[in-house]
Amino acid sequence: MRRGRLSLAGQAFVLQLVVLAMMIGMGTALAVLDARHDNDVATELQVRDVAITVANAPSTLAAVHSQYPTALLQPTTERIRTETSMDFIVVMAPNRTRYTHTNPDMIGKAFGGNIDRALAGETFTETFTGTLGPSIRAVTPVFDSGRVVALVSAGVTRARIGSQVASQVPLILAVSSAGLVLAALSSFVISRRLRRQTHGLAPDELRALYEHHDAVLHSVHEGLVVFGPNPGPAEVVNDQARALLDLPDGPITRADLPPSMRRMAPGVVRDETHVTTDRVLLVNQDLVRFEGKPIGTVLTVRDQTELRDVLGELDSVRKFAESLRAQAHESANKLHTVVTMVELGKPEEAVAFATAELQLSQVLIDRLLATVGDAALAALLLGKVDQAAERGVSLSISDDTVLDSTAPLTAQETVTLVGNLVDNAIDAAANTREKRVEVSVNHCDDHLRVRVADSGPGMSADLFARAAERGYTTKTDHAGLGLALVHRLVGRHCGIITTTPAPDSAVVVEIPLRENP
Incomplete structure (x- = not known):
């Protein structure tokens, strides 16, 4: 729930406006000061040039040496003053007596200000408060054969300079206002974009959202x-x-x-x-x-590692149960046959039939129990024989299947390894004419070796590699995890797994034995 706080975009907009207004205000003040400075410099050059021009004019020297200097100089200096926008042009004697002035009442009176440097032959400018008020003035000497015979001073009052600067202020303010408007518009556009990106959230809301987001990401039990x-x-x-x-x-x-x-x-x-x-x-x-x-x-x-392991065990139990069901069903059929043969008065044939079936099963059981020291593996193989028989596949246990234990594999890993390989082999052989599978499990040199061969077409090296990566399968009705789980188990024990295609299709797994510490 929002509580009337400015969003991050709103705060950024206000802050930008304040900063821009301050910067533009400072820029305007600096522009006015710069304009005033430029006018002062230009005025100093202008009054200096006017004073020197008047002092160097031949008519000025002639008028100074005449009987009536004012009569000759006053009209000329006033015309020049008007044309050059000067506030005063004063021609004076070395003793400060004015020959000319803007105010005729000042003629004949002493000139106020510094003239020592001009008497020494130097032209200089200064700011001085005279009869017309504060002004920028230049003072220069009039020479006659190297001797100073008069002085000329030209000046512009501060009031005129101020009016010149004031005439530039509206333009400066107009430019500054336009800049402020453009800056405000750009800040508004930026704030709108920022508002869309932050969904109008305030800074503390963004911080809380980030903290919650980060906490959730690091606390969930799923990878993200x-x-x-x-x-x-x-x-x-x-x-x-x-x-x-x-x-x-x-x-x-x-x-x-x-x-x-x-x-x-x-x-x-x-x-x-x-x-x-x-x-x-x-x-x-x-x-x-x-x-x-x-x-x-x-x-x-x-x-899903633990879940898959549990599902693998459940699948093995389910297959065992199916095998027992099949055996029970087959035993019921055989018992019914034996009973019927007895009822038909053929007891000898009934005994022979029952004994032959029992002998074949017992021989396989006795051989596995004698040669395979792991009860889980023996039970798995017996179950797979019956499961294969249900699908019309002949599953045989090779004569070299001899081992005391399945080390370094645990009973659960053995069931996963052999069970998945045999299931894949039965699936492959069920669609062939020969329908056969052969299993071999033994210790060969320093490895536990498992070989499962079938009459199926086998898998190419490319398909076999793809099956190792994940649940790839060429069967449409199967999850396809069997070979991937086998590869994972073999890799965990630093073993190797190879395959050979038809006509002798087989998968061979070799896992190095580990010495007990």
Whole structure:
């Protein structure tokens, strides 16, 4: 709720107006002072030139030596004074007696002011208060054969100079006012743009919004990466995103994301699973728009590693249950057959039928329990045999499947590794004519070696690499995470995984053994 406070744009506008008004006011005052200074300088040059011109005129020297200097000089100096806009031109004797003056009553009286420097032969200017008031005047000597025989003083009063400056003030004020209006308009335009960008919020509201925004970004348990509309570093990367995606400190670009996320479609993405070396991630991508314009892309990342592990265990249990159901159904059929054969009076054939089926199952169970020291792996393989049989696929356990334990893998990791490889093999073989799968698990030299072969066409190196990045699959009805999870597990144990295409399609995993400390 707004409480009558000025927005950031409003405060900026007022501050700009105050600063601009002060600067333009100072500029106006400086312009007036500069105009006055320029007029003073120009006046000093003008009065100096007029005084020298009058002093150097031959008629001035002739008039000074005549019997009546005033009669000759007064008309001439008054004409020159009028033409040159001087306030006075005074020709005087060396003893200060005036020959001419603007006010005829002053003629014959002593000249006020400094004349010593002029008597010494120097031309100078000064500001002095005389009979006409404060003025800028120049005093220069009149020479005759190197001797000073008279002095000439020309001057302009301060009142005239002030009126000249005053005539320039309206223009200065007009220019200053125009500048202030233009500055105010530009400040208004800037404040409107700033208001749109800040949504009219006050500074404390912006600060609170930033603090809340920053706190939320760093406290949410989902990874968040926000890219702007143009290529470049991400504008927002929270702590959880750096942890989940293993991102370095500093600016982040799309090139720093995991390989599969770099090639994501630019549009909206919903619940897409990506597998990194350490994690299974659920990624969503949204395009953010404001007022109809795209302003960025938001990536949200959730960690589903533990959930996928639990789902893997549940999937294994489900498959075990399905296998038991299939066995129960098959056993019921066989029991019904045996009972019927007895009822038909063929007990010997019934015993032979039941014993043969039991012997085949028991042989496989006995061999696995004797050669495979891990109960979970033995149970998984037995379950997969029945599961494959339901789909018409022959799954065999190779004779070299011998191992005391599945170290360095845990029972859960073993089920994930072997179970996913066998499931993919059964899916591939189910659509072939031979319909066969062969599994081999053993310790070879210093590695745990798992080999699953099938009669399917296999995968090219490119497809196999793509399957390693995330949940890629060539099957339309499958999540496609099996091989990605296998690659993640193998990578975590510093192992290697290879594949060979048809006619001998197989996936081989080798994981180095770790010595116990």
